[in-house]
Structures are given as structure tokens and as C-alpha cells.
Amino acid sequence: MTESVETTALTPAPGTPSPGTSTTGAGGPGQSGTVVRSTVLKRLLRNPLGVIAMAVLLGMALLAVFADVLAPFDENFANISKTLAAPDEMNILGTDSSGRDVWSRLLFGARLTLLSAVLCAAVAIGIGLPAGLIAGYYAGRFEAISNWVVSILMSLPGLIVLLTIRAAFGPSVWIAMIAFGILISPSYFRLTRSAVQSVRNELYVDAARVSGLSDASIIARHIFSVVRAPIIIQTAAIAGVAIAIQSGLEFLGLGDPAKASWGVMLSEGFKNVYLTPTLLFWPAFAMALTIGALVLLGNAIRDALEDGEKIKHKKQAAPAGSTTARGDRVRPSRKGMTTVEEGTEHHLVKVTHLGVGYPQADGSIKKVVDDVSFHVDRGEILGIVGESGSGKSQTAFSILGLLPDTARIVAGSIQFDGNYTVAPGDTKVNQGRVAALRGKRISYIPQEPMSNLDPAFTIGYQLVTPMVRVLGISKAEAKRRALKLLADVGITHPDRTFSAYPHEVSGGMAQRVLIAGAISCEPDLIIADEPTTALDVTVQADVLDLIRDLQARLGVGVLLVTHNFGVVADLCDRVVVMQNGRLVEEGPVREILSTPKEPYTRTLLGSMLEGREPMTMLVTATPNGATS
Numbered sequence: 224m225t226e227s228v229e230t231t232a233l234t235p236a237p238g239t240p241s242p243g244t245s246t247t248g249a250g251g252p253g254q255s256g257t258v259v260r261s262t263v264l265k266r267l268l269r270n271p272l273g274v275i276a277m278a279v280l281l282g283m284a285l286l287a288v289f290a291d292v293l294a295p296f297d298e299n300f301a302n303i304s305k306t307l308a309a310p311d312e313m314n315i316l317g318t319d320s321s322g323r324d325v326w327s328r329l330l331f332g333a334r335l336t337l338l339s340a341v342l343c344a345a346v347a348i349g350i351g352l353p354a355g356l357i358a359g360y361y362a363g364r365f366e367a368i369s370n371w372v373v374s375i376l377m378s379l380p381g382l383i384v385l386l387t388i389r390a391a392f393g394p395s396v397w398i399a400m401i402a403f404g405i406l407i408s409p410s411y412f413r414l415t416r417s418a419v420q421s422v423r424n425e426l427y428v429d430a431a432r433v434s435g436l437s438d439a440s441i442i443a444r445h446i447f448s449v450v451r452a453p454i455i456i457q458t459a460a461i462a463g464v465a466i467a468i469q470s471g472l473e474f475l476g477l478g479d480p481a482k483a484s485w486g487v488m489l490s491e492g493f494k495n496v497y498l499t500p501t502l503l504f505w506p507a508f509a510m511a512l513t514i515g516a517l518v519l520l521g522n523a524i525r526d527a528l529e530d531g532e533k534i535k536h537k538k539q540a541a542p543a544g545s546t547t548a549r550g551d552r553v554r555p556s557r558k559g560m561t562t563v564e565e566g567t568e569h570h571l572v573k574v575t576h577l578g579v580g581y582p583q584a585d586g587s588i589k590k591v592v593d594d595v596s597f598h599v600d601r602g603e604i605l606g607i608v609g610e611s612g613s614g615k616s617q618t619a620f621s622i623l624g625l626l627p628d629t630a631r632i633v634a635g636s637i638q639f640d641g642n643y644t645v646a647p648g649d650t651k652v653n654q655g656r657v658a659a660l661r662g663k664r665i666s667y668i669p670q671e672p673m674s675n676l677d678p679a680f681t682i683g684y685q686l687v688t689p690m691v692r693v694l695g696i697s698k699a700e701a702k703r704r705a706l707k708l709l710a711d712v713g714i715t716h717p718d719r720t721f722s723a724y725p726h727e728v729s730g731g732m733a734q735r736v737l738i739a740g741a742i743s744c745e746p747d748l749i750i751a752d753e754p755t756t757a758l759d760v761t762v763q764a765d766v767l768d769l770i771r772d773l774q775a776r777l778g779v780g781v782l783l784v785t786h787n788f789g790v791v792a793d794l795c796d797r798v799v800v801m802q803n804g805r806l807v808e809e810g811p812v813r814e815i816l817s818t819p820k821e822p823y824t825r826t827l828l829g830s831m832l833e834g835r836e837p838m839t840m841l842v843t844a845t846p847n848g849a850t851s
């Protein structure tokens with residue numbers, strides 16, 4: 224997830240297992256090459272059909288662009304003494320019933336026909352793509368209204384609408400194509416919206432949000448990349464349909480007779496089909512060639528995108544971790560402490576009587592966090608422990624400002640470094656304030672490392688981009704820092720991991736990458752949500768060691784969400800025990816472990832000692848908070 228920057232040099236912790244020993248993939252031993260993605264264009268050029276299609280379309284485009292130069296006559300120049308003439312030196316494809324040169328009209332017709340197809344596709348994309356992106360990403364009211372508009376547009380009889388527009392505005396091909404573009408924009412809308420919906424809730428999108436990226440950046444970087452390919456394929460098909468529709472209208476005699484187009488020529492040829500069949504053949508041939516090339520190109524692009532990956536062998540990079548990980552830690556001056564808002568006690572994070580709830584169908588609000596208070600200071604690790612569904616993540620997400628839209632703050636407040644991100648009486652987290660903190664002063668280590676990395680980008684890219692944006696450093700500098708960070712978190716071959724895609728590394732290595740990203744902006748607070756749950760047991764200890772080591776070196780505050788008291792005992796200074804959304808007990812870890820006061824804490828501890836993980840309800844809570 225987070226991708227940001229570390230300016231310090233970290234020394235691996237004594238006792239930290241040999242980096243990379245527990246990982247596979249890019250850093251795995253014995254790997255002789257790295258999987259890389261060849262570009263779509265290269266794959267397209269290797270497909271003969273793709274090359275033919277591109278050549279045909281390029282040829283058509285060149286003929287259209289240079290029509291003025293290549294055409295021996297004006298499109299409407301008529302030699303009435305030479306009608307329906309056979310091909311000769313002057314008129315290489317003959318003349319039509321008005322004595323106009325067929326070759327010249329084909330060239331000018333190509334210009335009009337291709338431009339009108341481009342206009343139609345541009346209008347459809349211009350409306351459908353942004354609307355689909357917004358509706359898919361934000362959902363809510365915009366999506367509901369868009370769905371209505373789309374349904375209305377789709378229920379309109381297209382041909383009748385076009386005929387009406389022709390009657391109202393005259394035989395303009397441009398107006399007809401704009402109207403047709405609007406009529407087919409729902410196809411782009413629906414395509415885009417469903418593609419966005421499929422990734423909207425991916426963890427790497429949440430992770431990008433946590434790393435401080437704005438919605439616009441997330442859409443441009445993570446969401447748009449998902450719809451780009453289908454849009455290109457669809458455009459090839461739509462352009463072909465636009466040519467067919469436009470020519471069809473003109474064939475019916477609804478076009479502008481003053482302009483040469485393939486449709487007008489078809490109509491003219493049809494009238495004289497018995498006298499000069501070639502008049503019909505040439506525009507039909509040009510249309511078939513162009514539409515066929517568009518269809519083939521769409522297929523070739525689809526094949527190129529589905530063509531997976533190839534193995535590119537390259538020299539093994541020398542291990543960099545051992546050397547680059549060494550060095551004295553120079554922690555640059557931290558952002559100044561902000562002023563403490565009046566009437567507050569200063570802590571790094573202070574949660575006071577927090578309540579979070581979700582409105583129910585009957586109008587009531589179901590509280591999932593109820594009257595929870597705790598604080599985290601710099602340099603300490605606070606654990607929030609509790610069984611599944613006890614409200615740990617909802618509490619952490621309240622601090623991160625990542626609660627779902629439907630969630631309500633029903634009570635209490637949250638302060639970060641003295642300033643309210645949820646002020647008393649607020650019903651929502653102050654997104655303006657939290658967005659400025661996320662990725663910079665608050666970072667997040669997620670539960671599932673793999674889902675929090677965008678599969679479409681290399682690990683290096685995902686580390687470098689936020690550094691460039693947040694720290695304002697050059698790409699080269701960001702790359703240098705990223706490589707060092709990767710070495711610092713115990714990755715054996717930072718170079719190789721840097722250029723690897725997420726699917727090429729193991730879960731343990733991905734979690735190390737995310738930890739590198741989380742510390743890269745020197746945050747004041749790291750929120751780690753079950754950071755080891757998704758990992759192999761053999762890797763869990765490594766990752767916990769790493770978090771402990773980094774926390775001690777950087778002096779940051781850590782809020783560790785876990786259901787596992789073993790992890791708390793291993794890592795935390797203080798612990799908060801939660802059950803059914805309420806805080807059951809709080810105190811120093813040693814104290815809670817040795818003399819737990821509450822029965823629920825004892826049960827939770829008991830399950831740990833028995834080696835069970837308390838993932839399910841252990842104790843039934845009574846309404847007053849007591850346990851049975």
C-alpha cells in the first residue's frame with residue numbers, strides 16, 4: 224500500500240533473520256531471470272493480423288490527410304461531357320453519372336468518413352468514460368442518476384432520433400455523428416462503470432487512499448489503467464459501427480449531397496449498378512477494408528493484452544542489502560509539533576469516548592464502537608486486541624478516516640498531535656485534516672500484503688511515485704531511497720524486487736515492501752492492521768521483529784490491531800482489550816498478562832495459552848458489558 228520515503232539509513236536488527244531466507248519469487252535463490260511484461264505495442268507488432276490492420280488504417284488515414292494533394296480533381300468537379308466513363312489515364316477509376324472523378328471522391332470521402340467516425344467515438348468516450356469512472360468510483364447519487372439517463376438513452380429508437388435530427392438540423396454529417404455519439408455513449412458508460420466497480424474495493428485502492436493520494440490521482444493511476452484496454456478495443460468496434468451507420472444514412476439519401484463521402488458514393492453507385500457496377504464496388508470496398516481493419520485491430524489489441532508475459536533473462540544483480548543497509552541513522556528534523564487545541568491533553572493520538580455506528584433500516588443506529596478511549600504516544604506500541612468483530616478495525620479506520628460512507632461518528636472525538644480529526648459533535652471524520660496526514664504523518668500496514676499492491680505496476684514504481692509526490696524529490700533520488708529502504712527491510716536483492724511485479728514476490732516479501740512504504744515518509748504513527756495474519760508462520764516472526772526494530776529506531780508510535788494476544792505480548796508496551804465494540808480493559812502489557820482483571824481478558828489469554836486463536840466469539844456479552 225503505502226508508498227512513501229525513508230531518508231534514514233537503517234541497520235538491520237541484531238538477530239533479524241537473514242534477509243530473504245523466508246521469501247521466494249524475485250528474491251528467491253537460484254532464479255536466473257526476471258519476468259517482465261513486453262509492451263502491448265511490441266506484442267501487437269508480432270501479430271501479422273494486427274500489423275495488416277494497422278497498415279490498412281494508416282494507409283487510409285494518409286490518403287484522407289493528403290487528399291488535396293493526391294486527388295487530381297475537386298470532389299465536386301463535374302465533367303458533364305464524360306459521365307459514367309470507364310477508367311482511363313485522366314480518371315483512373317472512371318467517372319460517375321455527373322462526370323465526377325471517382326478516385327478523387329473516394330479520397331475526399333475517406334476524409335469525411337474517417338473524421339466523422341472519430342468524432343462519433345470522441346463524443347461517446349467524452350461522455351461515457353468520465354461518467355462511468357465517477358459512477359463506478361463514487362457510486363451513490365451520481366450513479367443512480369446516470370443509470371436513469373443511460374436507461375433513457377438506450378430506450379430511444381436510434382434511427383428515428385437520427386432521422387428527426389436530420390429533419391431539424393439539415394443533412395449535416397457532423398450533427399448526425401454527434402447525436403449518434405451521444406446515443407452510444409451508454410456502452411462506454413457501462414463498460415467503464417463495471418470495470419471500475421470490479422476494482423473499487425480492491426485493497427490496493429484503499430491502500431493508495433491511505434498513502435495520501437487524492438481521488439483524482441487514484442482514478443488516473445489505479446482505476447483508469449483498468450478500463451484503458453477495454454476502451455481501446457471498444458473504440459475500434461464503435462468506429463466501425465459509426466462508419467456503417469453514417470454510410471447507411473447517406474445511402475438512404477439522408478446525407479449532404481454537396482460533400483463526397485463513401486455513403487453518398489454508395490447511393491450514387493446503387494442507382495447506376497446495372498450501367499457501371501464499379502461505382503458501387505469502390506466505396507463498398509473502401510468501407511469493407513476499413514471496417515474489417517478496425518475489427519481486426521480490436522482483436523489484435525485484445526490478444527496482445529491477454530498475451531501474458533515473457534521471461535527475459537538477465538544477469539543477476541549483486542546483492543545490495545548487505546552494503547546499503549549499513550550506515551548511521553540520520554533522522555532529519557521532524558515536522559514541528561502542532562499547537563494543541565484548547566482544553567486538550569497532548570498525545571500523538573487521543574481517542575476520547577469514541578462511538579461509531581451504522582444506520583439501520585428501522586431508523587436506529589447500530590453501534591459497532593461504543594465509548595472507546597485510549598491514547599498512543601510517540602515511541603510506544605499500543606495493541607488493540609479482541610476477537611473478530613469486536614470493533615478493532617472500525618476504531619483504527621476512524622483514526623485513518625477510512626470508514627465507509629454509511630458510517631456515523633455517534634459520539635466522542637479523535638485528536639492527532641493535538642488537533643481534532645473528529646471534533647466533539649462531529650458525525651464524520653474531518654477528511655480535509657486526515658487526508659493531509661495520511662501517507663505523510665500516519666501510515667498504514669495492511670492485513671493482506673498482496674491485495675494492497677497494484678498488480679499493474681512494478682514494486683519500484685509503487686514505492687517511487689509517492690516519494691516524488693510527497694517529498695518533491697527527483698525520480699532518481701526516489702529510486703535510490705527505495706532501493707535502500709528495500710534493503711533496510713531485509714530484502715536480499717533490492718534491485719530485483721524493485722523491478723518485479725507484485726505477483727512475482729512472496730507474501731512475506733510483499734509485506735516487507737509495504738512496511739518499507741509505510742516508513743518511507745517518516746510517519747509519526749504507523750497503524751498496523753493484523754500485519755502478520757495473512758503470512759506463513761515462519762515469516763510472521765520476521766515481520767514482527769522488523770516492526771519492533773523499525774519502531775525502536777524511528778521512535779514512531781505504533782497502533783497494532785490484532786486478535787492474537789501472543790503478538791501483543793511479543794510487541795506491545797500497552798494494550799487495549801475490546802469486546803463487542805467496547806473497551807473492556809486497558810493497561811501495560813505485563814500487568815494485563817500477569818493480572819488480568821476482566822473475565823473476558825482472562826478467556827482471551829486462556830485461549831492463547833491453549834494455542835487457539837480467538838477468531839470467533841469466545842464469551843457472550845450481556846448488555847451491561849459483563850461476560851458470561
Ligand SMILES: Nc1ncnc2c1ncn2[C@@H]1O[C@H](COP(=O)(O)OP(=O)(O)OP(=O)(O)O)[C@@H](O)[C@H]1O
Pocket residue numbers: 581591609610611612613614615616617618627786
Ligand atoms: N460497513 C459496515 N456496515 C455495517 N456494519 C459494519 C460495517 N463494517 C463493519 N461492521 C461491523 O462492525 C463490527 C466491528 O467490525 P470490525 O471490522 O471493526 O471488527 P474487528 O474487531 O476488526 O474484526 P476482524 O478482526 O474480523 O477484522 C462488526 O460487527 C461488523 O459487522
